Amino acid sequence: MIINSQKRSFGRGAKVSLFTLGTMRSTESLEKMYSIIKNAYYVGINHIETAPSYGDAESLIGNSIKKLAIEENIKEKNWVITSKVLPKGDFDFLKNNFKKSLKNLNREKINNLAIHGLNLKQHLDWVLSGEGKKFISWILEKELVDQVGFSSHGSYSLIKDAINCEVFTFCSLHLHYLDQSKIALAEEAIKKGMGVLAISPADKGGRLYSPSDILIEASKPFHPLELAYRFLLAKGITTLSLGATNKKDFEFAHKLRNSFEKLTKLEKSALNKIEEVSNERLNSTKCEQCRSCLPCPNEVPIPEILRLRNISVGYGQLEFAKERYNLIGKAGHWWEEKNSSFCQECNKCVPKCPSKLDIPNLLKETHNLLIENPSKRLWG
Ligand code: SF4
Ligand code: SF4
Incomplete structure (x- = not known):
C-alpha cells in the first residue's frame, strides 16, 4: 500500500520526508538493503542518506533502487539521495571518488552532497580556499549535484561559521532532546533557508530505543523516542535520520510521517515531567x-x-x-x-x-x- 507523506523543503534541493533513511547499518547484503529501502518507501520515506565510507552502501543502494523499480514499480526518481565526501585530498582525487559514487549509485547526478565531518577549522578552510573550493565549484557547475551541505561533529563556533559562510544550503547536525546544545544553530540555519537534518536522534540521541525506566515512566503516555522525535519536528528540523535495521525500527517514522504540528498540551506536559524528574535526581x-x-x-x-x-x-x-x-x-x-x-x-x-x-x-x-x-x- 502506498503511504502518503508530506515533504519539507530541504535547502535548495528536492523536498524530503520528515524521516531520512540512514544506511550505515544495513550494508550486510543486497537483500538487507533492499528490504530496508522497501520498508522505508512504504512508511513514506523518500530521502536516503549514505557515504562512500559506509562500506558497500552506495552500490547496495544503487542496486536496490533498480530492483525496486522492477519489482515494486517504485520509480527511481522517487528517491532523493544525499551522499558525502570527506574534507581531504586534491581536486583529481575528489573528482575520481565522486565519479565512483555516481557509478555505484547508478546515477548521472545526485541531489545532495555533504562535506562529511567538517569538524576542524582546517576543514572549513579547505572548503573556502583549498582544493575543496575547486571541487565544490566544479561539481555545481557541472550540475552533478543540486546543492552542497555539510555534516559536523565540531564546535559550536565552527558550525556557526560554516552555516554563515554562504557555501552550504543544508547541514546535518547532532540535534537531540537529551542534548539540545546545537538547537540554536539549527534554528539559525533554518532561518537562512537551509535544510537541516538531525543525525540519529534515536541512537546518538541517547539510545532512546532502549530507554531507562525513569524515562519510560516520565514520558507516559508516550514512548521517550516518540517524544524526542516530536520535540525536534515541532522545532522545525527538516528531517530526522533513522538508521533502521528491521521493519520494527520504522514504527515511529510511520506514525509521525505527517507530524508537522506544534507540540500538544499532552506532549508538553510529558516533556515537563521528564525535566522535573531529571532535575530532582540531579x-x-x-x-x-x-x-x-x-x-x-x-x-x-x-x-x-x-x-x-x-x-x-x-x-x-x-x-x-x-x-x-x-x-x-x-x-x-x-x-x-x-x-x-x-x-x-x-x-x-x-x-x-x-x-x-x-x-x-x-x-x-x-x-x-x-x-x-x-x-x-x-x-x-
Ligand atoms: S578545575 Fe576546571 S579549569 Fe581547572 S583543570 Fe579542572 S576543569 Fe579545568
Ligand atoms: S552550567 Fe556551569 S559547568 Fe555547566 S556549562 Fe555552564 S558554567 Fe559550565
Whole structure:
C-alpha cells in the first residue's frame, strides 16, 4: 500500500520526508538493503542518506533502487539521495571518488552532497580556499549535484561559521532532546533557508530505543523516542535520520510521517515531567550547558562531560553515557579528546559557573561513574 507523506523543503534541493533513511547499518547484503529501502518507501520515506565510507552502501543502494523499480514499480526518481565526501585530498582525487559514487549509485547526478565531518577549522578552510573550493565549484557547475551541505561533529563556533559562510544550503547536525546544545544553530540555519537534518536522534540521541525506566515512566503516555522525535519536528528540523535495521525500527517514522504540528498540551506536559524528574535526581547539580566555564587551561571539555552526567544521573541512560565517555580520546576529531582525568583541580572554572557547580568534584564523580576497566583509580 502506498503511504502518503508530506515533504519539507530541504535547502535548495528536492523536498524530503520528515524521516531520512540512514544506511550505515544495513550494508550486510543486497537483500538487507533492499528490504530496508522497501520498508522505508512504504512508511513514506523518500530521502536516503549514505557515504562512500559506509562500506558497500552506495552500490547496495544503487542496486536496490533498480530492483525496486522492477519489482515494486517504485520509480527511481522517487528517491532523493544525499551522499558525502570527506574534507581531504586534491581536486583529481575528489573528482575520481565522486565519479565512483555516481557509478555505484547508478546515477548521472545526485541531489545532495555533504562535506562529511567538517569538524576542524582546517576543514572549513579547505572548503573556502583549498582544493575543496575547486571541487565544490566544479561539481555545481557541472550540475552533478543540486546543492552542497555539510555534516559536523565540531564546535559550536565552527558550525556557526560554516552555516554563515554562504557555501552550504543544508547541514546535518547532532540535534537531540537529551542534548539540545546545537538547537540554536539549527534554528539559525533554518532561518537562512537551509535544510537541516538531525543525525540519529534515536541512537546518538541517547539510545532512546532502549530507554531507562525513569524515562519510560516520565514520558507516559508516550514512548521517550516518540517524544524526542516530536520535540525536534515541532522545532522545525527538516528531517530526522533513522538508521533502521528491521521493519520494527520504522514504527515511529510511520506514525509521525505527517507530524508537522506544534507540540500538544499532552506532549508538553510529558516533556515537563521528564525535566522535573531529571532535575530532582540531579538535585541542583544539573549542568545547564551554558559554556561560561570555558576555556579550561587543561582543555577539559567540561560541558560535554557534565552533559553525560546529566544524561546518566538525570535521565538514567547510563549505558549510552558510558559508551560516549569511553570513546573520548579514541575517535580523533569526531569526538572529544580529553576526559575528566585531565582536570588538575585548579578551580579556575568554578567562579565562572552561574549554577555554582563544584565542577572539579562533579568531573571526578562522572569519571568514576562512567569509566570502564580503569587501569587505576584516578582519585580517592
Ligand atoms: S578545575 Fe579542572 S576543569 Fe576546571 S579549569 Fe581547572 S583543570 Fe579545568
Ligand atoms: S558554567 Fe556551569 S552550567 Fe555552564 S556549562 Fe559550565 S559547568 Fe555547566
